Amino acid sequence: MMKASIWAVLAVPAMLAGCGDNRSPAQDAADVAEIRAMHDNPPAVPIDPERISYTDIEKNDLFGAGCGFAPENSLSVIALAQPERGFLKIDGAIVTLSPDKGGASLPMSSWQNYAGSDYAFELKQLPGEGEESGVESTSWPGSLTITDAKGKAVYQSEGTLQCGA
Template sequence: MRGALLISLGLALASCGQDPDPAEQAAEDKKIVEMVRAANDAPPPIEEVIPQAILYPDIEKADLYGASCAYAPGTSMGARVIAREADAYMKIDGDMVRFAADPGARELAGRTRSLYNGRRFSLRLQIDGEGQEDPNASESTIYQGTIWLRDRWDRNVYTGSGTVSCGV
Protein backbone atom coordinates (compact mmCIF):
# COMPACT_ATOMS: atom_id res chain seq x y z
CA MET A 1 0.00 0.00 0.00
CA ARG A 2 2.83 2.28 0.91
CA GLY A 3 4.48 1.54 -2.45
CA ALA A 4 1.34 2.48 -4.39
CA LEU A 5 1.14 5.77 -2.52
CA LEU A 6 4.77 6.58 -3.35
CA ILE A 7 4.26 5.72 -7.03
CA SER A 8 1.13 7.90 -7.36
CA LEU A 9 2.90 10.75 -5.53
CA GLY A 10 5.86 10.40 -7.88
CA LEU A 11 3.58 10.48 -10.95
CA ALA A 12 1.79 13.58 -9.62
CA LEU A 13 5.11 15.38 -9.11
CA ALA A 14 6.32 14.36 -12.55
CA SER A 15 3.20 15.75 -14.21
CA CYS A 16 3.81 19.18 -12.61
CA GLY A 17 6.80 19.78 -14.84
CA GLN A 18 4.98 19.08 -18.09
CA ASP A 19 3.60 21.80 -20.37
CA PRO A 20 -0.19 22.09 -20.21
CA ASP A 21 -2.31 20.85 -23.07
CA PRO A 22 -2.55 23.66 -25.70
CA ALA A 23 -6.36 23.38 -25.86
CA GLU A 24 -6.64 23.68 -22.07
CA GLN A 25 -4.22 26.64 -22.04
CA ALA A 26 -6.20 28.41 -24.79
CA ALA A 27 -9.46 27.90 -22.87
CA GLU A 28 -7.86 29.23 -19.67
CA ASP A 29 -6.43 32.26 -21.53
CA LYS A 30 -9.82 33.00 -23.08
CA LYS A 31 -11.46 32.82 -19.64
CA ILE A 32 -8.92 35.29 -18.21
CA VAL A 33 -9.37 37.69 -21.16
CA GLU A 34 -13.16 37.66 -20.68
CA MET A 35 -12.77 38.39 -16.94
CA VAL A 36 -10.50 41.38 -17.71
CA ARG A 37 -12.94 42.68 -20.36
CA ALA A 38 -15.87 42.39 -17.96
CA ALA A 39 -13.93 44.28 -15.29
CA ASN A 40 -12.98 47.06 -17.76
CA ASP A 41 -16.50 47.38 -19.18
CA ALA A 42 -18.19 47.61 -15.79
CA PRO A 43 -19.54 51.13 -15.20
CA PRO A 44 -18.44 53.02 -12.11
CA PRO A 45 -20.88 53.50 -9.24
CA ILE A 46 -23.73 55.90 -9.94
CA GLU A 47 -23.01 59.45 -8.83
CA GLU A 48 -26.23 61.32 -8.11
CA VAL A 49 -26.35 64.84 -9.55
CA ILE A 50 -28.16 67.73 -7.87
CA PRO A 51 -28.58 70.52 -10.42
CA GLN A 52 -28.51 74.06 -9.10
CA ALA A 53 -30.97 76.82 -9.86
CA ILE A 54 -30.06 78.86 -12.95
CA LEU A 55 -29.90 82.45 -11.78
CA TYR A 56 -30.06 85.71 -13.72
CA PRO A 57 -26.23 86.13 -13.85
CA ASP A 58 -26.04 82.62 -15.39
CA ILE A 59 -28.66 83.60 -17.98
CA GLU A 60 -26.71 86.76 -18.85
CA LYS A 61 -23.37 84.96 -19.09
CA ALA A 62 -24.74 82.16 -21.33
CA ASP A 63 -26.93 84.60 -23.33
CA LEU A 64 -30.08 82.57 -22.69
CA TYR A 65 -32.56 85.18 -23.90
CA GLY A 66 -35.44 84.54 -26.29
CA ALA A 67 -37.91 81.72 -26.73
CA SER A 68 -37.33 78.87 -24.28
CA CYS A 69 -38.89 76.56 -21.73
CA ALA A 70 -37.71 76.65 -18.11
CA TYR A 71 -38.14 73.52 -15.96
CA ALA A 72 -38.41 74.01 -12.19
CA PRO A 73 -38.81 70.95 -9.93
CA GLY A 74 -41.53 70.69 -7.29
CA THR A 75 -42.85 74.05 -6.19
CA SER A 76 -39.52 75.79 -6.73
CA MET A 77 -39.36 78.90 -8.90
CA GLY A 78 -35.67 78.33 -9.68
CA ALA A 79 -35.26 76.77 -13.12
CA ARG A 80 -33.00 73.72 -13.26
CA VAL A 81 -33.18 73.44 -17.07
CA ILE A 82 -33.56 76.08 -19.75
CA ALA A 83 -34.36 74.40 -23.06
CA ARG A 84 -34.35 76.13 -26.44
CA GLU A 85 -34.78 75.03 -30.02
CA ALA A 86 -31.09 74.18 -30.58
CA ASP A 87 -29.76 73.61 -27.06
CA ALA A 88 -30.49 73.32 -23.36
CA TYR A 89 -28.58 74.30 -20.22
CA MET A 90 -28.28 72.99 -16.65
CA LYS A 91 -26.13 74.25 -13.83
CA ILE A 92 -24.12 71.36 -12.37
CA ASP A 93 -21.45 71.86 -9.70
CA GLY A 94 -21.45 75.60 -10.36
CA ASP A 95 -20.88 75.27 -14.12
CA MET A 96 -23.39 75.92 -16.88
CA VAL A 97 -23.51 72.68 -18.89
CA ARG A 98 -24.69 72.89 -22.50
CA PHE A 99 -26.63 70.12 -24.26
CA ALA A 100 -27.27 69.99 -28.02
CA ALA A 101 -30.80 69.24 -29.24
CA ASP A 102 -31.28 65.87 -30.89
CA PRO A 103 -32.89 66.78 -34.24
CA GLY A 104 -34.61 63.38 -34.42
CA ALA A 105 -36.27 63.77 -31.03
CA ARG A 106 -39.93 64.63 -30.58
CA GLU A 107 -40.74 68.34 -30.67
CA LEU A 108 -42.23 69.81 -27.49
CA ALA A 109 -43.75 73.18 -26.61
CA GLY A 110 -41.74 76.25 -27.58
CA ARG A 111 -40.00 74.28 -30.37
CA THR A 112 -37.90 72.49 -27.76
CA ARG A 113 -36.98 68.80 -28.04
CA SER A 114 -37.51 65.76 -25.85
CA LEU A 115 -33.80 64.79 -25.96
CA TYR A 116 -30.61 66.81 -25.62
CA ASN A 117 -27.09 65.35 -25.58
CA GLY A 118 -23.97 66.59 -23.82
CA ARG A 119 -20.43 65.38 -23.27
CA ARG A 120 -21.05 63.68 -19.92
CA PHE A 121 -24.83 63.47 -19.75
CA SER A 122 -28.00 63.26 -21.80
CA LEU A 123 -31.13 65.19 -20.89
CA ARG A 124 -34.67 63.93 -21.49
CA LEU A 125 -37.63 66.27 -21.19
CA GLN A 126 -41.35 65.64 -21.04
CA ILE A 127 -44.29 68.04 -21.00
CA ASP A 128 -47.63 66.72 -19.75
CA GLY A 129 -51.09 67.88 -20.74
CA GLU A 130 -52.35 71.18 -22.00
CA GLY A 131 -50.76 74.43 -20.97
CA GLN A 132 -52.35 77.39 -19.23
CA GLU A 133 -51.58 81.06 -19.72
CA ASP A 134 -49.17 82.34 -17.10
CA PRO A 135 -50.98 85.04 -15.09
CA ASN A 136 -47.60 86.62 -14.22
CA ALA A 137 -46.21 86.80 -17.77
CA SER A 138 -48.19 87.87 -20.80
CA GLU A 139 -46.42 85.71 -23.41
CA SER A 140 -45.84 82.55 -21.35
CA THR A 141 -47.62 79.24 -21.03
CA ILE A 142 -47.30 76.99 -17.98
CA TYR A 143 -47.23 73.18 -18.18
CA GLN A 144 -46.34 70.30 -15.91
CA GLY A 145 -43.25 68.36 -16.90
CA THR A 146 -40.41 66.06 -15.95
CA ILE A 147 -36.67 66.05 -16.58
CA TRP A 148 -34.31 63.09 -16.51
CA LEU A 149 -30.55 63.48 -16.47
CA ARG A 150 -28.68 60.33 -17.51
CA ASP A 151 -24.99 59.50 -17.40
CA ARG A 152 -23.06 58.06 -20.35
CA TRP A 153 -24.14 54.54 -19.33
CA ASP A 154 -27.78 55.70 -19.69
CA ARG A 155 -28.41 55.50 -15.93
CA ASN A 156 -30.66 58.05 -14.21
CA VAL A 157 -28.61 60.41 -12.05
CA TYR A 158 -31.38 63.01 -11.53
CA THR A 159 -35.15 63.16 -12.01
CA GLY A 160 -37.35 66.15 -11.27
CA SER A 161 -41.01 66.95 -11.94
CA GLY A 162 -42.71 70.29 -11.64
CA THR A 163 -43.59 73.45 -13.52
CA VAL A 164 -42.50 74.19 -17.07
CA SER A 165 -42.79 77.77 -18.25
CA CYS A 166 -42.52 78.32 -22.01
CA GLY A 167 -42.40 81.70 -23.65
CA VAL A 168 -40.29 84.57 -24.85
Protein backbone atom coordinates (compact mmCIF):
# COMPACT_ATOMS: atom_id res chain seq x y z
CA MET A 1 0.00 0.00 0.00
CA MET A 2 2.81 2.36 0.82
CA LYS A 3 4.44 1.93 -2.64
CA ALA A 4 1.20 2.72 -4.46
CA SER A 5 0.65 5.97 -2.54
CA ILE A 6 4.22 7.17 -3.23
CA TRP A 7 3.70 6.60 -6.97
CA ALA A 8 0.39 8.43 -6.83
CA VAL A 9 2.01 11.40 -5.11
CA LEU A 10 4.77 11.52 -7.76
CA ALA A 11 2.47 10.98 -10.74
CA VAL A 12 -0.19 13.58 -9.89
CA PRO A 13 2.04 16.67 -10.30
CA ALA A 14 3.41 15.31 -13.57
CA MET A 15 -0.10 14.75 -14.91
CA LEU A 16 -1.30 18.15 -13.72
CA ALA A 17 1.65 19.91 -15.32
CA GLY A 18 0.62 18.61 -18.72
CA CYS A 19 -3.12 19.25 -18.31
CA GLY A 20 -3.48 23.01 -18.58
CA ASP A 21 -0.48 23.70 -20.79
CA ASN A 22 -1.30 23.82 -24.50
CA ARG A 23 2.27 24.63 -25.52
CA SER A 24 3.72 22.92 -28.53
CA PRO A 25 7.22 21.48 -28.68
CA ALA A 26 8.04 24.25 -31.18
CA GLN A 27 7.06 26.93 -28.62
CA ASP A 28 9.24 25.25 -26.00
CA ALA A 29 12.14 25.08 -28.47
CA ALA A 30 11.70 28.77 -29.33
CA ASP A 31 11.77 29.71 -25.63
CA VAL A 32 14.92 27.65 -25.08
CA ALA A 33 16.57 29.26 -28.14
CA GLU A 34 15.68 32.75 -26.87
CA ILE A 35 17.23 32.06 -23.46
CA ARG A 36 20.35 30.57 -25.06
CA ALA A 37 20.68 33.62 -27.32
CA MET A 38 20.49 35.94 -24.29
CA HIS A 39 23.16 33.85 -22.57
CA ASP A 40 25.45 33.60 -25.61
CA ASN A 41 24.90 37.21 -26.67
CA PRO A 42 24.63 39.33 -23.50
CA PRO A 43 23.66 42.98 -23.74
CA ALA A 44 26.39 45.58 -24.23
CA VAL A 45 28.05 46.92 -21.10
CA PRO A 46 28.24 50.73 -21.33
CA ILE A 47 31.64 52.35 -20.78
CA ASP A 48 32.66 55.84 -19.77
CA PRO A 49 35.76 56.83 -21.73
CA GLU A 50 38.05 59.08 -19.73
CA ARG A 51 39.77 62.35 -20.55
CA ILE A 52 43.10 61.96 -22.32
CA SER A 53 45.22 64.46 -20.42
CA TYR A 54 48.40 66.20 -21.48
CA THR A 55 50.23 63.92 -19.02
CA ASP A 56 48.79 60.91 -20.89
CA ILE A 57 49.96 62.44 -24.18
CA GLU A 58 53.49 62.97 -22.85
CA LYS A 59 53.74 59.62 -21.07
CA ASN A 60 52.47 57.61 -24.08
CA ASP A 61 54.02 59.74 -26.86
CA LEU A 62 50.66 60.59 -28.42
CA PHE A 63 51.94 63.76 -30.08
CA GLY A 64 51.15 64.45 -33.71
CA ALA A 65 48.66 65.84 -36.16
CA GLY A 66 45.14 64.47 -36.15
CA CYS A 67 41.71 64.95 -34.64
CA GLY A 68 40.38 64.86 -31.10
CA PHE A 69 36.81 64.46 -29.90
CA ALA A 70 35.26 66.16 -26.86
CA PRO A 71 31.67 65.34 -25.84
CA GLU A 72 29.02 68.06 -25.62
CA ASN A 73 29.52 70.65 -22.90
CA SER A 74 33.11 69.51 -22.33
CA LEU A 75 36.57 70.55 -23.41
CA SER A 76 38.06 67.19 -22.43
CA VAL A 77 39.28 65.09 -25.34
CA ILE A 78 38.23 61.43 -24.94
CA ALA A 79 39.32 60.09 -28.36
CA LEU A 80 42.31 60.84 -30.54
CA ALA A 81 42.52 59.97 -34.25
CA GLN A 82 45.92 60.14 -35.93
CA PRO A 83 47.13 58.93 -39.34
CA GLU A 84 48.63 55.67 -37.99
CA ARG A 85 46.73 55.07 -34.74
CA GLY A 86 43.77 56.02 -32.60
CA PHE A 87 43.48 56.26 -28.82
CA LEU A 88 40.91 55.98 -26.04
CA LYS A 89 41.41 55.97 -22.29
CA ILE A 90 39.35 53.31 -20.53
CA ASP A 91 39.65 52.31 -16.88
CA GLY A 92 42.77 54.44 -16.51
CA ALA A 93 44.64 52.82 -19.41
CA ILE A 94 45.39 54.19 -22.88
CA VAL A 95 43.94 51.84 -25.51
CA THR A 96 45.62 51.93 -28.94
CA LEU A 97 43.57 51.19 -32.05
CA SER A 98 44.45 50.79 -35.73
CA PRO A 99 42.89 52.94 -38.46
CA ASP A 100 40.67 51.60 -41.23
CA LYS A 101 42.57 53.22 -44.09
CA GLY A 102 40.11 51.84 -46.62
CA GLY A 103 37.28 53.82 -45.06
CA ALA A 104 36.36 57.48 -44.87
CA SER A 105 39.03 60.00 -44.04
CA LEU A 106 38.97 63.01 -41.74
CA PRO A 107 41.13 66.15 -41.83
CA MET A 108 44.84 65.96 -40.97
CA SER A 109 45.21 62.51 -42.58
CA SER A 110 43.18 60.88 -39.81
CA TRP A 111 40.42 58.34 -40.34
CA GLN A 112 36.79 57.89 -39.40
CA ASN A 113 37.12 54.31 -38.09
CA TYR A 114 39.65 52.70 -35.75
CA ALA A 115 39.60 49.19 -34.29
CA GLY A 116 41.40 47.14 -31.65
CA SER A 117 40.92 43.79 -29.96
CA ASP A 118 38.38 45.01 -27.36
CA TYR A 119 36.94 48.22 -28.81
CA ALA A 120 36.44 50.13 -32.03
CA PHE A 121 35.38 53.71 -32.59
CA GLU A 122 33.76 55.73 -35.33
CA LEU A 123 34.41 59.44 -35.36
CA LYS A 124 32.23 61.54 -37.64
CA GLN A 125 32.41 65.10 -38.81
CA LEU A 126 28.79 66.29 -38.75
CA PRO A 127 27.38 68.90 -41.14
CA GLY A 128 28.21 72.43 -40.16
CA GLU A 129 30.79 75.09 -40.70
CA GLY A 130 34.25 74.58 -39.30
CA GLU A 131 35.59 77.28 -37.01
CA GLU A 132 39.22 78.14 -36.53
CA SER A 133 39.95 77.24 -32.94
CA GLY A 134 43.67 77.91 -32.84
CA VAL A 135 46.60 78.80 -35.02
CA GLU A 136 46.58 75.43 -36.79
CA SER A 137 43.29 73.84 -35.75
CA THR A 138 39.66 73.82 -36.84
CA SER A 139 36.59 72.58 -34.95
CA TRP A 140 33.36 71.07 -36.31
CA PRO A 141 30.31 69.42 -34.82
CA GLY A 142 31.09 65.72 -34.49
CA SER A 143 30.01 62.42 -33.02
CA LEU A 144 31.77 59.46 -31.46
CA THR A 145 30.46 55.90 -31.25
CA ILE A 146 32.48 53.24 -29.43
CA THR A 147 31.62 49.56 -29.90
CA ASP A 148 32.78 46.46 -28.04
CA ALA A 149 34.43 43.38 -29.56
CA LYS A 150 31.00 42.07 -30.62
CA GLY A 151 30.14 45.29 -32.44
CA LYS A 152 27.64 46.51 -29.83
CA ALA A 153 27.55 50.23 -29.06
CA VAL A 154 28.90 50.89 -25.56
CA TYR A 155 29.23 54.67 -25.83
CA GLN A 156 27.73 57.36 -28.10
CA SER A 157 27.94 61.11 -27.93
CA GLU A 158 27.81 64.22 -30.06
CA GLY A 159 30.25 66.99 -29.37
CA THR A 160 33.21 68.76 -30.96
CA LEU A 161 35.67 67.33 -33.45
CA GLN A 162 38.85 69.39 -33.44
CA CYS A 163 41.57 68.70 -36.00
CA GLY A 164 45.00 70.24 -36.16
CA ALA A 165 48.73 69.86 -35.92
